[in-house]
Amino acid sequence: MARTTEELLAAREKNVPQGPFNIHPLFARDAKGALITTVDGREFIDFATGIGTVNVGHCPESVVEAVSDQSTRFLHTCFHVVMYEPYIELAEKLNALAPGSFAKKTLFLSTGAEAVENGVKIARYFTGRAGVITFEQAFHGRTLLAMSLTSKVKPYKLGFGPLSPEVYRMPYPYCYRCSFGLTHPGCGLACAEHLKDFFISHQAAEQIAAVIIEPVTGEGGFIVPPEGYLPRLREICTEHGIVLIVDEVQSGMGRTGRLFASEVLGIEPDILLTAKSLAAGLPLAGVTGRAEIMDAPHVGGLGGTFGGNPLACRAALAVLDLIEKEDLLRKSRAMGQRIGAALDEWKDRYEIIGDVRGLGAMRAFELVRDRVTKEPAADETKQIVSTCRDRGLITLSCGNYGNVMRLLAPLVITDQQLDKGLAILEGAVSEANRRLESSQAR
Ligand SMILES: Cc1ncc(COP(=O)(O)O)c(C=O)c1O
Numbered sequence: 001m002a003r004t005t006e007e008l009l010a011a012r013e014k015n016v017p018q019g020p021f022n023i024h025p026l027f028a029r030d031a032k033g034a035l036i037t038t039v040d041g042r043e044f045i046d047f048a049t050g051i052g053t054v055n056v057g058h059c060p061e062s063v064v065e066a067v068s069d070q071s072t073r074f075l076h077t078c079f080h081v082v083m084y085e086p087y088i089e090l091a092e093k094l095n096a097l098a099p100g101s102f103a104k105k106t107l108f109l110s111t112g113a114e115a116v117e118n119g120v121k122i123a124r125y126f127t128g129r130a131g132v133i134t135f136e137q138a139f140h141g142r143t144l145l146a147m148s149l150t151s152k153v154k155p156y157k158l159g160f161g162p163l164s165p166e167v168y169r170m171p172y173p174y175c176y177r178c179s180f181g182l183t184h185p186g187c188g189l190a191c192a193e194h195l196k197d198f199f200i201s202h203q204a205a206e207q208i209a210a211v212i213i214e215p216v217t218g219e220g221g222f223i224v225p226p227e228g229y230l231p232r233l234r235e236i237c238t239e240h241g242i243v244l245i246v247d248e249v250q251s252g253m254g255r256t257g258r259l260f261a262s263e264v265l266g267i268e269p270d271i272l273l274t275a276k277s278l279a280a281g282l283p284l285a286g287v288t289g290r291a292e293i294m295d296a297p298h299v300g301g302l303g304g305t306f307g308g309n310p311l312a313c314r315a316a317l318a319v320l321d322l323i324e325k326e327d328l329l330r331k332s333r334a335m336g337q338r339i340g341a342a343l344d345e346w347k348d349r350y351e352i353i354g355d356v357r358g359l360g361a362m363r364a365f366e367l368v369r370d371r372v373t374k375e376p377a378a379d380e381t382k383q384i385v386s387t388c389r390d391r392g393l394i395t396l397s398c399g400n401y402g403n404v405m406r407l408l409a410p411l412v413i414t415d416q417q418l419d420k421g422l423a424i425l426e427g428a429v430s431e432a433n434r435r436l437e438s439s440q441a442r
Contacts, residue, residue, distance in 0.1 A: 002029075005040050021155070023048075023396065024389055031058035034413035036394065044389075045421040047409045048396045052218070052250045055277035055332075056322050057412035063280045066318040070311050079108070079308050086313035090286075093320055097259055098288045100268035105294035107287045108308030112249035112275035113141025115285035116212070118302060119271045120145060122289065123210035123243035126296035130165075131208040133198070133242075135172040136179070137220030137400055140212065140247055149212060151220065152400050168202055170194060172217060173225040176355040176366065177374065184226040192232040205240035210271075215261035218250030221399035222364035222406050224357050230267045237270075243293060245271040249285070250362075253277035254323050254411055257333035257360025264359055280319050284312035328411045335418065336360040339407055342422050350433040352377055364406040366399065369436060376401035380432040387428035393421050405429075 003011070008027045027039045034057060036044045049055065056063065070086070079087055087108060095104040107122075109115055120132055132149065134140070140149040142156065148164035150156050157163065171179035173191045180190045199205045215230060217223045237244040246269035251261035253274065258264050262272065270293055275285035283306070287294070323329065336358065343356040343365050354368035367377035367384075381397045384405060388395045398406045405425070409418060 002039055005038065008039065023385070024394060026389075026394075033057045033059075034410050034417045042392070044392050044394045045409075045413075045417050045424075046394050047388075047407050047421050047425070048394045049277075049408045049410050050281060051276070051396065052255065052408045053276045054281050055253050055255055055411050056280050056319050056326075056328065057410035058281075060280065060318075060322055060412070062322055063315050063318040066314040067282070067311050070314040073310075075311065076306070076309055078305055080303050080305075084310050084313075086310050086317060087308045090308075090313045090316050093317070094274070094286055094288045097320070098269075098272050099260060099262050100290075102268075103291040104288055105291045106289075107294065107302055108313070109285040109287070109304055110283040110306045110309065110312075111141070111285055112247075112273070113143040113146040114304065114307070115249065115273040115275050115287050116140040116146040116149065116245075116247060117143055118287050119245045119247075119273050119289075120149075120210055120212065121302070122287065122293060122297055123245060123271065125301070126293045127209040127241065127243060129207050129209040131168060131203050132166060133168050133170055133195075133208060133211045135170055135213060135217075137172040137174060137217045137223060138169075138212075138214060139217070139219030140214075141249075168198070168208075170198060172213075172220065172223060173229045174221075174223050175226055176223075176357075185228075189226070189229055189232050192229050192236065195233070195236050199240075205242065208240070208242050210243040210245050211237055212245040212247060214247045214249075214251060215265050215267070216251045216256060216359055216362055219398050221366065221404040222358055222362060224359055225265065230262075230265045234267045243270045245269065245273065247273045249273055249275040251359075253319070254328050254332050255360060255362045255408075257336055258329060259323070261359060261362075278319065279312040279315040282309070282312040282315045284309065284316055326412065331411050332361040335409070335411065335413070336363060338415075338418065339363045339422070342426070346426060346429060350429055352380060352429065352433040352436055358407075361407075361409065361411060364398070364404050367403045367405065367432070369440075376403035377432075377436065378402040380436060381405060383435075384425070384428040384432050387431065388424055391424045391427070393424040395425065 029039045030037045091106040094106045134149040138151045140146040145164045148167045271289035347353045355366040369375040369377045
């Protein structure tokens with residue numbers, strides 16, 4: 001018998017540890033396109049897509065058919081034991097699609113964190129160096145190295161040390177809160193040039209294996225680097241023989257209006273990481289990189305039992321077909337314009353919105369209690385998430401200060417669903433703004 005939400009919540013509390021957080025006290029029954037129906041029959045518009053895992057929407061027919069067909073053939077043989085074509089075909093496709101006209105190779109794993117771990121392992125092996133440079137506002141996952149590369153302390157790192165050694169952190173190019181107190185473009189990209197100081201004051205360039213960066217931060221608040229930043233970083237890495245690893249786990253698979261944000265921002269990574277929306281919700285991650293770098297580790301040095309599971313590879317092949325057939329990259333850009341225009345208007349209307357930003361359909365706005373001090377409005381952000389839920393919209397916040405609302409609607413959402421979702425969100429923002437203004441007037 002199906003249980004009610006209350007019964008399931010009680011059973012969850014009794015049987016599952018508190019560590020795995022739950023943003024919404026909801027249990028899904030079915031999901032299709034941009035809609036999720038819960039066990040008690042409530043329907044929600046989904047602006048979260050499982051933290052960006054179903055850019056193509058819930059259960060697209062062609063993906064479900066590919067997975068069903070594969071499930072009648074074999075579920076798993078383990079790529080290391082008996083190989084199968086979908087793994088090879090998907091590697092061929094990603095090698096052709098990832099930016100850069102050089103020869104590439106792809107390794108498959110199951111999760112984003114594993115992609116991060118393997119990207120760094122490969123870069124270390126290739127360069128014979130240990131150091132890895134990461135950024136403030138970075139999120140790269142929860143395994144030991146990925147967690148060490150991640151920025152935000154609570155909840156991700158607190159109490160889980162010792163952290164992995166040879167991890168160095170730089171300021172992310174976060175123009176709204178510039179670490180150097182400068183303004184782009186007059187800043188001369190001081191945040192990128194800072195790497196040169198870093199090589200003097202922290203660690204020599206010849207000890208650094210890799211720089212790992214999200215081209216648009218995910219959990220860190222959908223921050224988009226200013227024009228020229230990533231190409232400059234690319235130049236510095238090339239100059240010093242440092243492997244540039246670009247983590248597109250959240251920004252990839254059409255989210256920013258091209259298949260990869262790297263393409264929008266004009267860089268060719270040495271190693272590009274994918275996961276999340278790659279297989280429409282099935283666990284799959286890719287490490288795609290320059291052939292000579294990817295081939296550095298010895299035979300047997302890389303792998304994992306479930307990496308590149310055949311169901312997930314078939315799903316990913318169907319996802320790539322769908323993105324092309326349904327012209328989802330154009331849809332992503334159009335959606336981005338529509339959302340961006342709405343957010344710009346809200347910023348004019350509501351003082352609580354300090355910044356709006358994003359690329360393609362990867363959009364966000366940052367909430368502040370005061371536009372001058374930029375004091376983060378974290379409680380107000382939480383309130384917006386719960387008000388939206390009460391009115392049938394699933395949303396997510398993010399940011400190191402927990403004060404950014406990110407929009408991750410599926411690229412297949414209808415205009416009507418998008419407008420309805422935006423109207424709910426605007427209502428919640430407007431109420432938070434009013435409450436804040438009246439508390440400040442007292
Ligand atoms: C940019 C980025 N990298 C890595 C990860 C980790 O992926 P996973 O949760 O699949 O391990 C995430 C997850 O949110 C992410 O956003």
